[in-house]
Amino acid sequence: MSAVVDARGLACPQPVIRTRAALQTHDAVTTVVDNATSQQNVTRMAEKAGCTVTAETREDGIYLDIRKQGTAVQAAGPAAAAPAAGPLVLTIPSEFMGCGDEVLGEILIRAFFHTLGEVQPLPDTIVFLNSGVKLVVTGSPVLDDLRALCDQGISILACGTCLGHYGIKDQVAVGEISNMYSIAETLLGAGKVISL
Amino acid sequence: MNGESYAVILVYSTSHAMRIEKLLAEQGIACKMIPVPRQISSDCGVCIRILRADVAAARTSVDAANIQVQGIAEV
Numbered sequence: 001m002s003a004v005v006d007a008r009g010l011a012c013p014q015p016v017i018r019t020r021a022a023l024q025t026h027d028a029v030t031t032v033v034d035n036a037t038s039q040q041n042v043t044r045m046a047e048k049a050g051c052t053v054t055a056e057t058r059e060d061g062i063y064l065d066i067r068k069q070g071t072a073v074q075a076a077g078p079a080a081a082a083p084a085a086g087p088l089v090l091t092i093p094s095e096f097m098g099c100g101d102e103v104l105g106e107i108l109i110r111a112f113f114h115t116l117g118e119v120q121p122l123p124d125t126i127v128f129l130n131s132g133v134k135l136v137v138t139g140s141p142v143l144d145d146l147r148a149l150c151d152q153g154i155s156i157l158a159c160g161t162c163l164g165h166y167g168i169k170d171q172v173a174v175g176e177i178s179n180m181y182s183i184a185e186t187l188l189g190a191g192k193v194i195s196l
Numbered sequence: 197m198n199g200e201s202y203a204v205i206l207v208y209s210t211s212h213a214m215r216i217e218k219l220l221a222e223q224g225i226a227c228k229m230i231p232v233p234r235q236i237s238s239d240c241g242v243c244i245r246i247l248r249a250d251v252a253a254a255r256t257s258v259d260a261a262n263i264q265v266q267g268i269a270e271v
Contacts, residue, residue, distance in 0.1 A: 083243065103210075103214075104210065105228065107210050107213070107214070107242055110229055111229070111230060111231040111242055114228070115230075115231055116228045
């Protein structure tokens with residue numbers, strides 16, 4: 001069984017929600033999107049759910065051919081997303097570390113990300129929220145450290161709503177722009193969440 | 197600066213560290229504010245990491261700006 005989800009013109013996170021719904025009842029879904037962010041978000045959700053995704057860019061949109069792989073079918077549901085020892089997720093809700101003096105807070109966050117490259121265990125995913133998203137854009141004092149972490153395979157997600165709120169969505173220099181749907185799934189599917 | 201040999205400028209306060217960082221950046225000396233390495237101190241403090249090759253230039257700049265430092269250590 002296959003289904004087609006026409007997600008063109010839909011705002012995030014609708015393309016993800018509709019694709020996910022279609023995957024509950026179909027083994028193969030073709031989702032059509034009209035922008036790169038939607039493509040990334042849908043692809044990420046599908047791959048996390050154990051599907052293969054093939055993208056084809058046509059004149060009228062980006063066609064994502066999503067196919068379930070064997071036993072991964074159930075992984076599309078939230079109930080299967082939380083194994084006992086799941087990923088380690090770090091959330092960064094502010095551009096500063098700790099409450100109090102902001103100058104000190106910036107020094108601490110810079111020291112933190114530098115140190116993160118030298119200690120174990122590393123988180124699997126780092127989620128940047130609210131003013132924390134300022135750390136993933138051009139001119140961020142921790143950009144080099146984040147790039148190094150990214151190179152080590154750590155997934156960096158920045159809240160798209162937050163980037164939009166601060167007017168810096170076009171300045172993202174590391175990681176992926178994400179949405180609350182993916183962020184909520186990441187948190188709920190984690191083995192452990194550490195919030196700074 | 198991967199694979200390079202470094203030195204750290206040890207300072208008396210975070211505000212000193214910030215002044216030095218700004219000063220060195222203005223002079224084109226590559227630097228990074230980092231926590232004081234464990235082997236040097238167990239205190240929670242920050243220092244300024246520079247390339248060993250830049251130690252002399254950094255020392256001259258810091259002295260000229262009259263910023264007191266605890267010392268410069270190779271790491």
